[in-house]
Amino acid sequence: MLRIRKVADATTAVNRAGIEAAQKIMREQFSGMPDADIAKLPDQLSNPLKHRFVSRLFVAENGRDQTLGVALLLYFPDIGFSYLEIISTAKGRMGAGIGAALYERVREEARALGTQLYFECLPDDPALSPNPAIRENNIARLKFYERYGARPIVNTAYETPVTPGGTDPPYLVLDPLGSNDLPSRDKARRVVRAILERKYAELPASYVQLVVDSFKDDPVVLRAPRYVKSRRAAVQGEVREPGEPRIALTLNDDHTLHHVQDRGYVEAPVRIRSIMAELAPSGLFERMPTKRFSDRHIRAVHNGRLVDYIRKACLLAGAKKSIYPYVFPVRNPARPPKDETVLAGYYCIDTFTPLNESAYLAARSAVDCALTAAEKVLEGTGLAYALVRPPGHHAETSTFGGFCYFNNAAIAAQMLSRYGKIAILDIDYHHGNGQQEIFYHRSDVLTVSVHGHPSFAYPYFTGFRDETGMGPGAGYNLNIPLAEHITPEQHRNAVAEALRRIKRFAPAYLVVSLGLDTARGDPTGTWSNRARDFEQLGRMIGEQGYSTVVIQEGGYRVRTLGINARNFFVGLAAGHGAAREAVPAVTAGTPKPARPALEWRSAVMADDVGRVRSLVTSTGFFSAAEVDIAGDLVTERLTKGIRSGYHFVLAERGSGLVAYACYGPIDGTQDSFDLYWIAVAPEEQGRGLGTHVYARAEAAMRKAGAKRIYADTSSSDRYAPTRGFYKRMGFAEQARLPDFYGPGDGKVIYVKALSAEPVDRAPAPKSK
Numbered sequence: 001m002l003r004i005r006k007v008a009d010a011t012t013a014v015n016r017a018g019i020e021a022a023q024k025i026m027r028e029q030f031s032g033m034p035d036a037d038i039a040k041l042p043d044q045l046s047n048p049l050k051h052r053f054v055s056r057l058f059v060a061e062n063g064r065d066q067t068l069g070v071a072l073l074l075y076f077p078d079i080g081f082s083y084l085e086i087i088s089t090a091k092g093r094m095g096a097g098i099g100a101a102l103y104e105r106v107r108e109e110a111r112a113l114g115t116q117l118y119f120e121c122l123p124d125d126p127a128l129s130p131n132p133a134i135r136e137n138n139i140a141r142l143k144f145y146e147r148y149g150a151r152p153i154v155n156t157a158y159e160t161p162v163t164p165g166g167t168d169p170p171y172l173v174l175d176p177l178g179s180n181d182l183p184s185r186d187k188a189r190r191v192v193r194a195i196l197e198r199k200y201a202e203l204p205a206s207y208v209q210l211v212v213d214s215f216k217d218d219p220v221v222l223r224a225p226r227y228v229k230s231r232r233a234a235v236q237g238e239v240r241e242p243g244e245p246r247i248a249l250t251l252n253d254d255h256t257l258h259h260v261q262d263r264g265y266v267e268a269p270v271r272i273r274s275i276m277a278e279l280a281p282s283g284l285f286e287r288m289p290t291k292r293f294s295d296r297h298i299r300a301v302h303n304g305r306l307v308d309y310i311r312k313a314c315l316l317a318g319a320k321k322s323i324y325p326y327v328f329p330v331r332n333p334a335r336p337p338k339d340e341t342v343l344a345g346y347y348c349i350d351t352f353t354p355l356n357e358s359a360y361l362a363a364r365s366a367v368d369c370a371l372t373a374a375e376k377v378l379e380g381t382g383l384a385y386a387l388v389r390p391p392g393h394h395a396e397t398s399t400f401g402g403f404c405y406f407n408n409a410a411i412a413a414q415m416l417s418r419y420g421k422i423a424i425l426d427i428d429y430h431h432g433n434g435q436q437e438i439f440y441h442r443s444d445v446l447t448v449s450v451h452g453h454p455s456f457a458y459p460y461f462t463g464f465r466d467e468t469g470m471g472p473g474a475g476y477n478l479n480i481p482l483a484e485h486i487t488p489e490q491h492r493n494a495v496a497e498a499l500r501r502i503k504r505f506a507p508a509y510l511v512v513s514l515g516l517d518t519a520r521g522d523p524t525g526t527w528s529n530r531a532r533d534f535e536q537l538g539r540m541i542g543e544q545g546y547s548t549v550v551i552q553e554g555g556y557r558v559r560t561l562g563i564n565a566r567n568f569f570v571g572l573a574a575g576h577g578a579a580r581e582a583v584p585a586v587t588a589g590t591p592k593p594a595r596p597a598l599e600w601r602s603a604v605m606a607d608d609v610g611r612v613r614s615l616v617t618s619t620g621f622f623s624a625a626e627v628d629i630a631g632d633l634v635t636e637r638l639t640k641g642i643r644s645g646y647h648f649v650l651a652e653r654g655s656g657l658v659a660y661a662c663y664g665p666i667d668g669t670q671d672s673f674d675l676y677w678i679a680v681a682p683e684e685q686g687r688g689l690g691t692h693v694y695a696r697a698e699a700a701m702r703k704a705g706a707k708r709i710y711a712d713t714s715s716s717d718r719y720a721p722t723r724g725f726y727k728r729m730g731f732a733e734q735a736r737l738p739d740f741y742g743p744g745d746g747k748v749i750y751v752k753a754l755s756a757e758p759v760d761r762a763p764a765p766k767s768k
């Protein structure tokens, strides 16, 4: 089995092992690469702003987590291109299609980012590569890439050796990814400058300038094909619009076997048929074949005896009849009863989850679907949906019930948890008691459930607010039980609370237990969500931007099941698309459709130190020392609370901090305040957000009794927009201290005397 996995970060042992394996391959296969460059890989993955590009690491693995190959893609969001830094198979792993699989995955990623792909490749020209053995290797590589339409850019001085007389200087190769639009001269020059300056920090400026200036063709010209005879032979891959929403869908076809004919048994095959009837025409989904996974995934979350019992009892019951529990013993784990039918009560928590042959087969295949969807997300697909029945979220470690046999969501979460922190969000009408119990003692899987209060809703004995986790898991389970009759808006508010908790946890992957039984008219629920409410729920969840696996749980009102599901996924895909776009949106401020709403807060959280530093850095306006100060003020606030004298207004969109202000009373004065910082992310500038942040900060200062607000900035030309901003906000220049920051760079002090007047709402801003 060959799997290409996108390594999100270095937080888990498996990911660290993947990164280390990648580093080992780099050392072995790229002997010229400085060790410091290889060592910084983990930091590069987690700290893109420092390096001014985003790094994406892909590892090719077999089923035993052995790394067979590696590719490292750099994405430069401000210029809008991707650069393939490294692609290599492990020593002795040549020729198994690993390189091609990695390269195709990288192309897919570059295309999804809306970019073309650049990389370096050693030359095949004998004048540049005199050693025949090396040249032969170079030819093989160029030939490989040419099959995809990737060829060197010609008529430039890119392949100028840095040290005169050096051999094998690389070409700059461009893979236009099947497009006929080649980059303009100006774009190519920006790309080349970025590659040379950010990647090779030590190159002399004169060299960089020489190479940049040598790009004269407009647009650039690619070398004529040299190895692939006809253009038709090139592998162009599937041409897809960047950012087009696609949800990987897996479905357990054999669920129809599981059909309990008893009157009132609402968990019926028609549920999936009615959902599929609405999903299929939506064009949102790409159906994936279901892979078969080993039982060990089930045994990783369920007691082996329960798994064995369900299989045995189901096969024993056969296809024609069912075993229902009829006696529930006071549990005594040391003395399980012998009789298979009596044992049902030992393992089951209710009387409506029968055991028969088809129930086992359907439940087993639902697990395969959930794991198939989880694996898609692991490979880098943003959204995947396992449309399964029977559901799973009521199955605990050692018990089953509530139409559930194996806990599909927990099994998927357990598999994913090897690769990063997992949050499970359960929005079924009924409490997700299974996940809660399974992960109750763990802090690497956060379980959150929004459901009907157990005082009136199944499973009655769990789902209370005060169940918050135990031991290392204390604080990692959140239950939000709601009243019997609530409005859709109240339901959304509760889901928003759940999402805030999840955001603080910052999971690598999100698993959603999707119950559609919160719908108006559901026979097992009492709430009133309609199609448009499901669309909003989906959007709220999608806007978080997490790699998300959705697993079908309940939902029994067949008439509206499909339309509600479709609306949920329309919202999910739209929200997710907007969130994913917003992350790299450092490019010029084109308005993005359906952007997440702004969220405001004044409370400071631990990760704000890094977020404020990133925001301030991203403006490109402040020195490293200033960035340190901005971060230090947040640290002060975190350690000393309001005694620090630093107060904040923070604006978030999706999961990103987009603007903030820091202010506070000036020591030794009666009612004078200082506006220490105000900064707006580049992609948010020019839309009045600076004015908005300032207005909120001023309102807070007024409330705290401020009569005068002071602000200062530099007198240099560079800060003219800042000075203009203060003036528009109603500040007046009060003093000018010449040469304060340096010769010719003075300090300008502004003050705004607060009267009863409303805040100036003139359009504005720039940072600081």
Ligand SMILES: [Zn+2]
Binding pocket: 428, 429, 430, 515, 517, 524, 553, 554, 555
């Ligand atoms: Zn339910």
